[in-house]
Amino acid sequence: MAFVEIKNLKKLFKNLVAADIDHLEIQEGEFVSFLGPSGCGKTTTLRCIAGIIEPDAGSVFVKGRDITRMPVYKRELGFVFQDYALFPHMTIFDNVAYGLRHHNVQKDDLHKKVSDALALVGLSGFEERYPHQLSGGQQQRIAFARSVVYEPDVLLLDEPLSNLDFKLRKAMRFELKRMQRQLKVTTIFVTHDQQEALSLSDRVVVMHQGRIEQVGTPVEVYENPASVFVADFIGSSNLIKGTVGEWDEQNGLCLVHIPHAAAVTIPSRKTLTKGEEISFIIKPEKIELHDTRESAYDVEGKVSGASYLGSAFNYEIDIGDLRLEALDSRVGYGKHYEIGDSVFVGLSPEGVRVLRK
Numbered sequence: 001m002a003f004v005e006i007k008n009l010k011k012l013f014k015n016l017v018a019a020d021i022d023h024l025e026i027q028e029g030e031f032v033s034f035l036g037p038s039g040c041g042k043t044t045t046l047r048c049i050a051g052i053i054e055p056d057a058g059s060v061f062v063k064g065r066d067i068t069r070m071p072v073y074k075r076e077l078g079f080v081f082q083d084y085a086l087f088p089h090m091t092i093f094d095n096v097a098y099g100l101r102h103h104n105v106q107k108d109d110l111h112k113k114v115s116d117a118l119a120l121v122g123l124s125g126f127e128e129r130y131p132h133q134l135s136g137g138q139q140q141r142i143a144f145a146r147s148v149v150y151e152p153d154v155l156l157l158d159e160p161l162s163n164l165d166f167k168l169r170k171a172m173r174f175e176l177k178r179m180q181r182q183l184k185v186t187t188i189f190v191t192h193d194q195q196e197a198l199s200l201s202d203r204v205v206v207m208h209q210g211r212i213e214q215v216g217t218p219v220e221v222y223e224n225p226a227s228v229f230v231a232d233f234i235g236s237s238n239l240i241k242g243t244v245g246e247w248d249e250q251n252g253l254c255l256v257h258i259p260h261a262a263a264v265t266i267p268s269r270k271t272l273t274k275g276e277e278i279s280f281i282i283k284p285e286k287i288e289l290h291d292t293r294e295s296a297y298d299v300e301g302k303v304s305g306a307s308y309l310g311s312a313f314n315y316e317i318d319i320g321d322l323r324l325e326a327l328d329s330r331v332g333y334g335k336h337y338e339i340g341d342s343v344f345v346g347l348s349p350e351g352v353r354v355l356r357k
Contacts, residue, residue, distance in 0.1 A: 001064055003028035003186050004049070004154060009058035011044050017210040018044040021058070024205065024212065026188065031180055033189045033197040036207035037233065042190045043158060045207075049188065050079050050156050062153050073102065078147030078155040078185075082162055084139045086131040086146075092118070093127035096146045103150050117145040120179055137168045144176070148183055155180070157189040161196060173199055194234055198222060206230050228355055231281040238284065238324045240264075244276045253296070254354075256280070261320030264299045267349040279355045284327040286351025289315070289337065290344040298344040303337045313337075317345055 002025035011019040019041040026032050034042035047053040049060050051072040059068045067075050086095050096114045105113065118124050121141035131139055140160055147155060161169045161176075177200050180187050191197050197204050198218040206213045206221055206229075214226040225231035232239060245255035245263060254268045256278070266280055290298060304323065305316030312329040313336050324345060328336070337343055 002026060002061075003030075003063060004188070005061040006045070006049070007059045007061070009045065009048060009055050009060065011041075011048060011053060011055045011210075017041075019048065019055070020210045021045060021212055024215070026186060028186055029184045030202045031177070031187045031189065031200060032203050032205060033191055033201040034205050034207055035191060035194065035197040035234075036213075037192060040207040041210035042192075042205075042207050044210075046156055046158055046188060046190050049154075050077055051075055076153045078150075078152035080140075080143045080147050080155070080157045080160045082159045084131075084143040084160070084163075086139060086142060088131050090130070091127060092123070092129050092131070092134075092142055095131070095142060096149055099146065099150045105150070113149050117149040120148070120182065121145045121175075136164050137172060140164065140172060141175070144179065148179075148185060151185075153186065155185045155187045157187065159191055161191075162193075169196075176200065198234075206233065208233075224353060225281065225355075228279060228281075231353070231355065236284055236325060237281045238287070239279060239281050240322065240324075241277070241279045244272045244274055244278060247272050247274060258320070258322055261322035262299050264347060265296050266347055266352045266354070267297075268352075268354045270354050272354070281353050281355065282324075282347055282351045284314070284325040285312075285329070286348055287317075287324065287326040288346030288348055289317075289326055289328055290346055293344050295346060297347045297349065299347070301343055301345050303339050303341045303343060306337060306339055308336075317343060319345065 004026035006021050006024040009019060009021040034045060036042050044053060048055045059066055093114055096117055097110055100110045100113060121144055123138060123141055161172050164172060173196060189200060201218055203215060204218055204221050205215050208229050214221055214230050221230060222234050225234060231237045240258060242256040242258040245257050247254050252267050253265055254272050255263055255265055257263045299319055301317040301319040303315055304318045307314040312327050315326045315337060317324045317326055
């Protein structure tokens with residue numbers, strides 16, 4: 001039995017479909033991220049699980065119990081808001097103890113649980129301070145401690161790192177994952193930040209226009225996107241459209257005619273039909289750049305843009321009217337290209353993914 005299960009969940013705001021999820025299962029102890037652009041339905045779904053928003057249809061189950069119409073305070077869920085929502089007039093101790101008092105926890109147990117929660121987030125000794133005396137990262141940790149102190153069934157995180165600066169946000173990712181693994185609490189995390197979702201999650205739920213586009217491990221959604229939207233949203237992808245020419249089924253090779261550009265040969269495990277319109281993607285870091293033609297997959301182009309990123313060179317390569325982005329990590333080996341240079345673009349078999357129209 002799934003620890004968290006969503007069935008036929010639907011929420012509309014006027015005529016706009018904010019969330020429309022047929023079925024989703026989350027296992028006990030999993031860290032699952034809802035990822036997508038603004039307005040995709042990820043926060044609406046999270047708030048339906050929390051009970052902050054009532055769905056128009058469908059059901060939410062936790063540990064086999066239907067919580068769809070249950071009051072928020074009876075759901076046994078922890079929630080960390082984007083702005084932390086700490087009580088400014090309360091000490092840190094009272095902020096963390098707030099939920100325990102509503103659960104009628106005895107005084108001795110309450111003090112121990114608060115101390116343990118503050119130790120977990122590395123803020124022992126901060127009990128008598130107030131939220132305004134803490135940094136943003138410390139406030140985020142207190143919000144986490146307050147949410148887990150009464151051992152909720154599920155922890156819900158609504159973009160809790162978005163208000164932190166880049167370095168602190170990166171550091172807090174490791175802290176958040178460490179704490180989640182230590183507690184073994186089932187966690188649902190909402191974010192529009194791809195790096196957060198990929199680095200933290202056991203599985204990622206990619207959402208678009210209220211619906212689920214793909215569910216998979218970080219590697220699966222990055223390396224094998226199920227749709228053009230996922231390919232374009234997760235990381236950076238070159239999306240190329242063309243028409244199937246010759247199809248070499250024995251060797252799994254396909255000649256694709258690209259409008260206003262050279263025809264290219266790509267690998268494909270899928271059976272394709274001559275004249276069929278397809279799209280295929282290749283990540284910038286999967287493109288290989290050569291001075292001469294080295295394989296059947298190479299096609300000649302010209303460098304139209306070049307940027308030094310520290311750990312790599314980022315190039316724009318024109319092949320006729322088609323412009324590709326390539327990321328070359330051979331920094332420090334003395335080899336890089338200048339604008340106007342001719343290069344051969346290698347569409348490596350491991351990097352190409354064919355998506356039907």
